[in-house]
Amino acid sequence: MSDANNRALGAYRSNFLKEVEANVEEGHWVKMCMQCGVCAGSCPLGPHWQHSPQKIFMMIRAGKRDEVLTSDSMWMCTSCYNCIVRCPRKLPITHIMHGLANYAHRLGLAPKGQPTREIAKLFWDNLVKTGRVNELKFSLAMYFKDGFGQGIKNAMAMQGVGLGLVKAKRLNPLELLGGHGCKDKAGIHKMVAKAREIEDRRKGLA
Amino acid sequence: MADNKFAAYICSGCGIGDVLDVKSLEKIAQKEGKMAVVKNHSFLCNAEGVQMIRDDIANDGVTHLCIAACSRRAKAEAFSFPTAAVSRANLREGVLWVVAEGSDHDEVRQEMAEDYVRMGCAEVKKMKVPAGNPNKAENKRILVVGGGMSGMTAALAAADAGYDVVLVEKTGSLGGFARNLVKRVPFNAPHAEAQPTGVEELAAQVAGNPGITVHLNSTLAETAGSPGRFLAKVAQESGAVTEEAVGAIVQATGFTTYDIAKLPELGGGQANVVDQAGLEALAKAANGGAIKRADGKIVSSVVFVQCAGQRDETGTHLPYCSGHCCATSIKQAMYFKDANPDVDTVVMYQDLRVPGMGEDFYRSAQKKGVLFTKGKASRVAGGDTCKVTFRDLILDEENTVDADLVVLATGQVPSAGVDLDAWSAVVTKAEGGDEAAKAQREEMRSTSVLKLTYRQGPDMPQFKHGFADSHFICFPYETRRTGIYAAGPVRRPMDMFQAQEDATGAALKAIQAVENASAGRAAHPRAWDLSFPSARLEGCTQCKRCTVECPFGAIDEDERRFPLFNEQRCRRCGTCMGACPVRVISFENYSCDTVGSQIKAVNVPDEFEEKPRVLILACENDAYPALDMAGLQRHVYSAFVRAIPVRCLGSVNTIWITDALNSGYDGIMLMGCKKGDDYQCHFVKGSEMAYYRMSKIDDTLKQLGLEPERVATHEVAITDNVRVARMINDYVAQLQDIGPSPMKGFG
Structure with missing residues (x-):
């Protein structure tokens, strides 16, 4: 960079x-x-x-x-x-x-450490992995962004909300094991890589 | 002339007859007003009513009419009888529409109407039909002084309207400042690119116009006379003098640029620091190619410093904004960008002001990549690499920027000739025998533009910051020298577009002036007026107050030091009449008597009736219309007031105040236009004179044992209809607190 x-x-x-x-x-x-x-x-x-x-x-x-x-x-x-x-x-x-x-x-x-930037980065990384946002992993990534101990504390604090979401079938704990994604993950990755290549070329970042 | 026959016509239309006792008004006109003919009509301003009056004039020998109907400002066409003297009693706007409704107020309403009828009858008896100025001045040629964009435009406008024009230009060619420009700021949509100046075409049109006589290399050696009969001596450089008789003058003498040498802190006088005119010269030399500095180096970066020596609060430089410089710098930055988009162009401004459609031009420059920095330059160092030190007004920090060339946007300095205030000080000394002052007077005279032979000085008065006179707020082309109009940057700072518009306006004013002079009428704002002042010289004490106080320089002194009226220069405001301590000045239809007799005609009740009487002397230009508007909008005001319109508050003679107080009036309100620097007085100094005179009246009131509050002077604008009603009511309430005038019953 x-x-x-x-x-x-x-x-x-x-x-x-x-x-x-x-x-x-x-x-x-x-x-x-x-x-x-x-x-x-x-x-x-x-x-x-x-x-x-x-x-x-x-x-x-x-x-x-x-x-x-x-x-x-x-x-x-x-x-x-x-x-x-x-x-x-x-x-x-x-x-x-x-x-x-x-x-x-x-x-x-x-x-560094600018919260908007961090959340945007986590969101993007989460999204491009499968082509779909994995909400569970995204939430957990947020909890644990400041280290493991803080992550546990955050998770405990949000426990009630999380269980409520599970009960209401708004959150599937199995998503933790990979979760759903687009059919053609490789295609998504390729597309994103190409877009970045074009952008970098245009902006002189390559 | 046949005997006078007086007639009163009372209208009962518009609801007047429903609310007022018209029969008793008729009786008053007959018995107290001594009118030989008294008639009423239910619709006086219709064809039948007007015909009735016409028949009486034609068949019955009626010479003087009092029309008791609506305000004198209404139905002026219907009630126009040029052969008869006409007064108007304002029953509709003045009584019917302003007195509170209901039978509780019947008595005071009727009294008010009766007084207005008495006043109308009294006034008309003292009036004469104005004969018009017998001393007509019929020259309709127009002299234009200055052959720049403004002057050429004025000359062409007047010539196109069919008037012969004489154009006097100091230099050897037409075109003025515009001739030095590469291009001008755009006048037309899309306002994106600078346009050719068009100065050559305009100069060719002027030179080829058979109606325009051009004197090049010429100045005015002397200008004498008055509208319709000016005599100008045009002196050529060679010494030859041509006499030109003209009817009106347009002064379009333009401006010079503020001397850059006065700005050493901004690099004035240093290498590679130029003003906008200097940049035009460099751009002209480049002829569309890369612009080079004086030392031949191609300019690759340039900074424009706006407001250089302008908007200065320290009193060292020009205090005003010249209006055109932002757009001019934008145009000049485009010279660079159009030749080579890679040239760094920075316009450093404090407040970017682009009047008219200039905002589009500004945007166009931004699109071209001209950089705009909001900052105030404090120091410019010239040299091979100029350095501009400035305060960034957005980031609030000191900064510097380097450039090959710095352009200072200096302002316009008007070429308006002699400052009359300085002139009169020198003249007073010179007349006292001071030799140095005499030499200084000749020196000043040589710098004069018009070289008028007026006793008030050789040029027109200056308004502000040395700009030629202008009735800035209401009638921008008007000056205090009737028949002489200023146009272009000599009047106020402006760009070429505004100057051309200004020039057309001034040309039309000049045409109006010659037409009025040839018809023996007054000029603006009483352009229909055939009356003119005359003085009963047997009574004159030669005090010179009229000659000094006339705002228009219309009164000279003859060899015996009596006032000598110059009717063409006179605007008929009556300021001389108000000034005269012995009341010898009068107009045929407006005099100390016409107003005085109205004041005395009012029936003032004694103190036990608890009906105060308040006299309102209202300027007919703004205050009286405001009173009429109050009526039109039905803003109720006290029925204890009696309003008399006056031509200008300056025409109010203190005798009227004395008479009114002696007759037992409880208070007097004077209503005139705004005075001071941003005056709105139609006659410039009239309302100010009235204030000055009334400020002297306090002592007199105290001597008479009267409270100073009994005479109140107010500024009233034409839009003040709500305020004027409130002012009247407040004043009447205040007078009731003070108590009745002790002068009642002595009158």
């Missing part, structure tokens, strides 16, 4: 905006921001971010590559779409935030 980062650094040097335009989903919109601040004022999580979307866009233009890509701000987006609805310049701000987060993750610059 850091190889990709070095490559990106070499290609763009001071012009981070061009890098974002080329590599970040919807990144070509960043230059259209007119710095009105409506997104920053509309975000329900506004006070909890280090940098508002307005600031993120300004930082991109100012070439603050490290600060933007290591920021945890875009990971805080809950996709409420308030900013998109209100942006007078019609920037797809939510998508840009996710695009930036993804790009930072792929470069290995995203903040």
Whole structure:
């Protein structure tokens, strides 16, 4: 990953905006921001971010590559779409935030231990294994992400909910043994690998 | 002239007859008003009613009419009898619609109506039919000073409307500042790309127009006269002088750029720091190719610093925003991007303002990759690599950016000629015999644009920040020099599109002025008015208050120091009439007497009746319409008030105040337009003069043993219909607390 980062650094040097335009989903919109601040004022999580979307866009233009890509701000987006609805310049701000987060993750610059990032990663890994989300394994992975002892504690705390789900036939304990999946698992894996290959080629990450 | 015959016509339509006792109003008009003919009609403004009046004028020799019906602002076409003097008693908007309904109020309502009839009859007796200005001025040519975009546009607009135009241009060619531009900001959809300036085509049209006489390399050596009869001496560089007789003048003398040398902290004067005009020159030299600096290096990065020496709060530089510079920098950044998209272009702004459809232009530049940084530049270091130090206003931190070239967006400085305030100070000294001041006066005169021979000074007054005069809020093309109109950036900072629009407006104003002057009428805002002021010189004490206080410089002094009215310059506001301490100035249909007799005609009850009387002197431009609107909207106000419209609060003579107080009125409300820097007074200084005069009246009131609250001055806007009714009611309540005037019964 850091190889990709070095490559990106070499290609763009001071012009981070061009890098974002080329590599970040919807990144070509960043230059259209007119710095009105409506997104920053509309975000329900506004006070909890280090940098508002307005600031993120300004930082991109100012070439603050490290600060933007290591920021945890875009990971805080809950996709409420308030900013998109209100942006007078019609920037797809939510998508840009996710695009930036993804790009930072792929470069290995995203903040370690950021909970949104962790859950997203667990979800993705769980999903691509069989082509279906295994809810039991996903829950357990969440419980045990901070170590075995914490995992047991988490599981005990959630015991009642879990048993309730089993009784209501919303949760099958046998899923632990592999669980159901798509018919053509190999095909899914191939498809995902190909998509990644295309993306990497396009974004210079390969 | 035949004998005067007075007639009163009382309308009982619109519900007047249902609520008021019209028979008794007739009796009042006959007995107290001494009207020879008194008639009533159930629908006076219809064809039959109007015909009745016409017949009386034609067959019965009626010369003076009092029409007691609706407000003078209503049915003006129906009740237009040019050969007769007409007064209007406002029974509908002034009584019927504003006095509370119900029989409880019958008595006060009837009293109010009766007073208005008395007032109408008293007024018309003192009126004459205005004969029109016998001193007509019929020259309809239009002089345009300045041959830039504004001047050429004004000249063509006037010529297209069929008026002969004389255009005077200081330089050797038409085109002005626009000639130096590569392209202009787009005027048309989709507002995405800069457009050709079109200046050559416009110059060719002007040069080829048979109705336009162009004087190049010429300035004005002297301008004398008044609307319809200006005489301008056009001096050529060679020294030859041509006399041009014209009817009106459009001053389109444009602007100069703010001197970049005054901005050393922003790199002014250093290598590779230019202003927007400098960048145009570089772009012109590049002729569509890569733009090079003065030292020949191709520019690969450029920073535009907006608001350079503008919007300055320290008082060192221009305090205002020049309006066009954001769009101009966007256009210039496009010069670079269009030639080579890889050139780094940064526009550093504090507030990006792109008036009109400029937002589309801004977006277009963003699409081309022009970078916009919200920041305030504090220091620019010129040199081979320029360095701009700035505060990033979004990230709230100091930052720097390097560039091959820095462009400073400096502002427009108007070329409006002499500042009359400074001028009059110098003139006062010079007249006192100060030799240095005399030399300074000649020096100032040489910088004048119009070189007017007016006693008020050689140019038009300046409004703010050295821009030529403008009635900024209500009538932007109007100035305090009748028949002389400012257009383009000399009037306020603006871009080319606005300047061309402005020029067309000013040309139409000039046409209006010559047409009015040739018909012997006043100019805006009393464009129909045939009356003009005259002074009874036997009574004049030569105090010069009228000449000084006239907002329009319409009054000169003759060799014996008597006022000399210049009817074409006069706007008929009556500020001179209000100023005159000996009341010798009057109009044929508006005078100290026409208003004074109305004040005295009101029947003031004695103190035991507990019916106060409040006189309202309301400016007919805004306050009186607001009162009418209050009626139209049925906002009830006290029936104890009697409103008299005045041409301008500036025409209020203190004798009216004295008369009213002596007659036992309990209070007087003066209602005029907003005064001060953002004035709305139609006659610019009228309401301010009224405030000033009334501020002096407090002492007099105290001497008479009256409370200062008995005279109240208010600013009323035309939209204040709700407020005006509340103001009246509050004031009447306040007066009831103070108690009746002690002057009752002495009048």
